[in-house]
Amino acid sequence: MRKILEIIRKNFKILMRSKISAAIIVLGPLVLMLLVGAAFNTSNIYDIRIAAYSDSYTNLSNSIVDLLSDQQFKVTKIDNQDGCINSVRQAENHICVVFPSDLSVETEGEIQFYVDQSRINLIWVVIDAVSKKVSVKSEQISQELTQVLVDNIAQTKNVLGDKTSVLKDLTSNSADAETKLRTIGDGISEIDLSSNITDVKDLENISKELQAEFNSTGGNFKKLDDLLTTLKTQVSDIQSKIDSASNTLDSKAKEISDLKSTVSSNTLALKGVKDSVDSLVTGINAIQITDVESIVSPIKTKVEPVSTDKTHLSFLFPALLVLVIMFVSILLASTIVIKEKLSKASFRNYITPTSSLTFIFGTYLTNILIVIIQLVVLFAVIGLFFQKDVVNTLANASILLLIIATIFIFIGMIIGYAFNSEETSTLGSIAIGSIFLIFSNTILPIESIPETYRQIFQFNPFILSEGILKKIMIFKVPLLNLTTDLYILGGYILGLFVLLLIVERATQKAYLVRKFIVKFRKLKK
Amino acid sequence: MKTPLIEIKKVTKIFGRNTVLNDVDLNIPQNKIFGIIGESGSGKTTLLKSIIGFVKPDSGIITFEGREVSRSMETIRERFGFASQENCFYPKLNVRENLEFFGTLYGLSSKLIDSNIKKLLKFVELEDAEKTLAENLSSGMQRRLDIACSLINNPKVLIMDEPTQDLDPVLRKEIVNLIRKINENGTAVILTSHLLFEAEVLCDEIAILHQGKVLEVGTPEQLKNMYSKNQEIHFETSPGRYDLIIKQLSDEKSIERVEHKGNKVILYTPKAEIVLKKLLIVISKMGEELIDVDLRKPSLNEVFESLVSKK
Numbered sequence: 001m002r003k004i005l006e007i008i009r010k011n012f013k014i015l016m017r018s019k020i021s022a023a024i025i026v027l028g029p030l031v032l033m034l035l036v037g038a039a040f041n042t043s044n045i046y047d048i049r050i051a052a053y054s055d056s057y058t059n060l061s062n063s064i065v066d067l068l069s070d071q072q073f074k075v076t077k078i079d080n081q082d083g084c085i086n087s088v089r090q091a092e093n094h095i096c097v098v099f100p101s102d103l104s105v106e107t108e109g110e111i112q113f114y115v116d117q118s119r120i121n122l123i124w125v126v127i128d129a130v131s132k133k134v135s136v137k138s139e140q141i142s143q144e145l146t147q148v149l150v151d152n153i154a155q156t157k158n159v160l161g162d163k164t165s166v167l168k169d170l171t172s173n174s175a176d177a178e179t180k181l182r183t184i185g186d187g188i189s190e191i192d193l194s195s196n197i198t199d200v201k202d203l204e205n206i207s208k209e210l211q212a213e214f215n216s217t218g219g220n221f222k223k224l225d226d227l228l229t230t231l232k233t234q235v236s237d238i239q240s241k242i243d244s245a246s247n248t249l250d251s252k253a254k255e256i257s258d259l260k261s262t263v264s265s266n267t268l269a270l271k272g273v274k275d276s277v278d279s280l281v282t283g284i285n286a287i288q289i290t291d292v293e294s295i296v297s298p299i300k301t302k303v304e305p306v307s308t309d310k311t312h313l314s315f316l317f318p319a320l321l322v323l324v325i326m327f328v329s330i331l332l333a334s335t336i337v338i339k340e341k342l343s344k345a346s347f348r349n350y351i352t353p354t355s356s357l358t359f360i361f362g363t364y365l366t367n368i369l370i371v372i373i374q375l376v377v378l379f380a381v382i383g384l385f386f387q388k389d390v391v392n393t394l395a396n397a398s399i400l401l402l403i404i405a406t407i408f409i410f411i412g413m414i415i416g417y418a419f420n421s422e423e424t425s426t427l428g429s430i431a432i433g434s435i436f437l438i439f440s441n442t443i444l445p446i447e448s449i450p451e452t453y454r455q456i457f458q459f460n461p462f463i464l465s466e467g468i469l470k471k472i473m474i475f476k477v478p479l480l481n482l483t484t485d486l487y488i489l490g491g492y493i494l495g496l497f498v499l500l501l502i503v504e505r506a507t508q509k510a511y512l513v514r515k516f517i518v519k520f521r522k523l524k525k
Numbered sequence: 526m527k528t529p530l531i532e533i534k535k536v537t538k539i540f541g542r543n544t545v546l547n548d549v550d551l552n553i554p555q556n557k558i559f560g561i562i563g564e565s566g567s568g569k570t571t572l573l574k575s576i577i578g579f580v581k582p583d584s585g586i587i588t589f590e591g592r593e594v595s596r597s598m599e600t601i602r603e604r605f606g607f608a609s610q611e612n613c614f615y616p617k618l619n620v621r622e623n624l625e626f627f628g629t630l631y632g633l634s635s636k637l638i639d640s641n642i643k644k645l646l647k648f649v650e651l652e653d654a655e656k657t658l659a660e661n662l663s664s665g666m667q668r669r670l671d672i673a674c675s676l677i678n679n680p681k682v683l684i685m686d687e688p689t690q691d692l693d694p695v696l697r698k699e700i701v702n703l704i705r706k707i708n709e710n711g712t713a714v715i716l717t718s719h720l721l722f723e724a725e726v727l728c729d730e731i732a733i734l735h736q737g738k739v740l741e742v743g744t745p746e747q748l749k750n751m752y753s754k755n756q757e758i759h760f761e762t763s764p765g766r767y768d769l770i771i772k773q774l775s776d777e778k779s780i781e782r783v784e785h786k787g788n789k790v791i792l793y794t795p796k797a798e799i800v801l802k803k804l805l806i807v808i809s810k811m812g813e814e815l816i817d818v819d820l821r822k823p824s825l826n827e828v829f830e831s832l833v834s835k836k
Contacts, residue, residue, distance in 0.1 A: 348674060
């Protein structure tokens with residue numbers, strides 16, 4: 001233990017006596033946090049520059065431009081479309097909005113956004129911000145149009161409601177008329193114009209018979225005969241009229257029958273119309289949502305943050321913290337190891353009765369102590385100037401931070417042992433750190449990586465560390481609920497420690513011997 | 526005969542195509558200053574690093590006090606001190622901090638470290654520089670600090686690889702004296718050097734290494750007697766008509782070689798007394814004024830050249 005403490009003491013003295021190293025260790029994270037804190041302690045996006053172009057602006061396109069020209073966006077109208085697009089290429093503007101000529105609700109043209117997709121981290125923010133503004137106008141127009149439709153439907157409903165009773169009366173009247181016509185027809189058909197005097201000849205026969213009787217009696221039949229003749233004529237007239245009336249009746253009965261059919265079909269048609277109107281009214285009545293806003297946006301969305309933090313710094317803080325720990329740990333550990341390895345004193349260390357494990361622990365503890373110092377400075381700065389509540393999460397986070405730092409320190413130490421010059425070691429450290437950073441969620445979402453690679457990169461220690469730290473710092477999840485994540489990180493530590501031992505054994509003495517052989521060969525030459 | 530401190534038996538070490546040590550047999554005695562001399566690349570450093578177990582021989586055995594080195598690494602590390610060609614300490618630590626650090630790595634108690642530091646600082650004369658950063662020390666002081674670091678564990682054997690390399694003559698003398706003092710305190714010293722005159726005056730025994738092979742081992746006197754019969758007559762006259770003097774001596778066949786060195790001339794001969802008499806007569810006859818005359822034994826350099834040229 002004394003040896004380990006002495007190694008730590010020695011490492012600290014050497015680091016502190018190298019002014020640049022000391023400055024980097026103490027001031028590096030401090031400056032970084034101050035800058036990042038000041039820069040990202042807000043949720044706004046500043047200075048988005050928009051270029052706008054249209055062959056001919058309309059009230060609608062102008063109103064969209066006005067909407068965009070709020071404090072967040074600076075809109076410049078450009079004279080031609082190519083100029084507008086080029087201004088994005090030349091990074092003068094972030095986005096070029098091309099409005100179709102004579103943009104109106106009636107025209108079918110679409111608004112085109114030209115974006116510089118190489119600014120991949122910014123572009124979705126800009127598109128989102130601009131689209132939001134445009135969609136505000138779009139929604140406003142949509143609401144106006146829908147309002148007209150809704151009003152017309154409401155008016156139709158009222159009119160139909162009013163006319164339904166008329167239709168009902170009409171149907172009823174028609175039915176009545178039909179009934180009446182049926183009654184008339186029935187009445188007509190019941191008129192019996194038949195007579196017992198079926199034939200005038202019967203009267204002649206009766207007259208002849210009477211005449212014969214009168215002749216037999218010698219009475220004066222002539223007067224009766226005249227009377228009978230008159231009667232016969234009158235009966236014949238009546239018969240003729242009755243026949244005529246009968247014919248007329250038949251004809252009218254047919255007409256009534258036709259009329260009845262017509263009325264009947266009209267009644268049916270009216271009933272159909274009434275049913276349709278009733279159905280329409282029922283349909284319109286069945287429309288429960290008549291609120292325009294609800295029709296335009298039937299599904300309302302509201303993004304509710306799962307944490308109470310509001311600034312970019314809050315969301316960035318875990319990633320930033322892991323970033324600082326990662327680069328500091330990897331670079332520091334690799335630098336300390338490679339400096340020790342290249343140091344002329346390393347040969348003397350090697351020939352002392354001190355195991356390499358003692359040196360490994362001494363180096364690790366030196367690094368972890370430096371990281372702790374840096375984290376204390378870092379949390380103090382953040383707590384004092386930016387986020388007071390960040391200190392509250394420290395109790396949970398501190399253990400985790402040490403675990404994370406351990407992983408990256410081991411990686412840095414492996415790099416230090418594996419390389420044979422300070423330059424290559426530093427390059428190796430930066431390369432490894434950059435790979436971890438690039439294939440994390442910080443620059444691009446990991447979901448944008450193909451599945452196979454994603455499966456691999458989800459075990460990126462940066463992603464794991466950031467994820468678990470986020471859970472603790474932003475969502476305030478207790479450490480005990482994160483056992484799976486902790487097991488993975490623990491596995492990392494174990495694996496890296498074994499690898500560290502292997503690399504140290506394979507390289508430390510080999511390096512000294514190789515250095516000696518190279519020198520020997522130079523002498524031989 | 527005393528048991529040797531270190532026994533090296535048939536040790537061979539090959540780096541790639543280079544046979545650095547070739548069947549080396551060597552016994553290093555107790556409590557002596559043992560020098561290994563040879564040209565650069567002759568395998569001196571490899572031999573030293575094999576002794577402390579840093580380089581593992583491909584064949585052969587090295588034992589320390591009868592125990593095989595490769596099997597007693599812990600003991601070797603505790604009982605050996607090593608001062609390599611380069612200074613092995615931390616430039617950003619001060620003198621005391623360096624000594625404390627290495628003392629702790631040797632597992633010494635704080636009390637022992639303190640007392641050792643006190644003694645060592647006095648010994649290497651760095652008392653006034655105790656709090657000075659190692660990087661701010663002069664090169665001689667840095668060398669002394671490195672030696673102090675090698676002695677912090679009171680080693681039984683101190684191995685020094687080219688301890689005077691790159692030092693100016695004054696600093697070299699300083700270090701040579703220091704090595705003597707270390708040895709006088711009971712620590713066996715094994716050192717390598719390619720500066721033969723330095724090894725000659727410093728070492729009790731010397732091994733000559735050439736192309737990975739030990740050519741000869743012995744005291745400087747033994748080596749000189751074995752490989753050089755000649756003595757050297759160094760003389761200086763005025764006005765210094767050396768060509769004429771040499772011509773007068775031309776009948777003396779025992780003079781094997783004549784060398785001009787500055788204002789002096791050196792005559793190499795196995796019959797030094799006869800030649801010296803003749804020389805004095807010639808000088809007198811010629812009316813030359815004798816400024817300086819000196820009869821010397823041959824140097825180790827000559828022995829070395831003689832041995833190497835035979836190979």
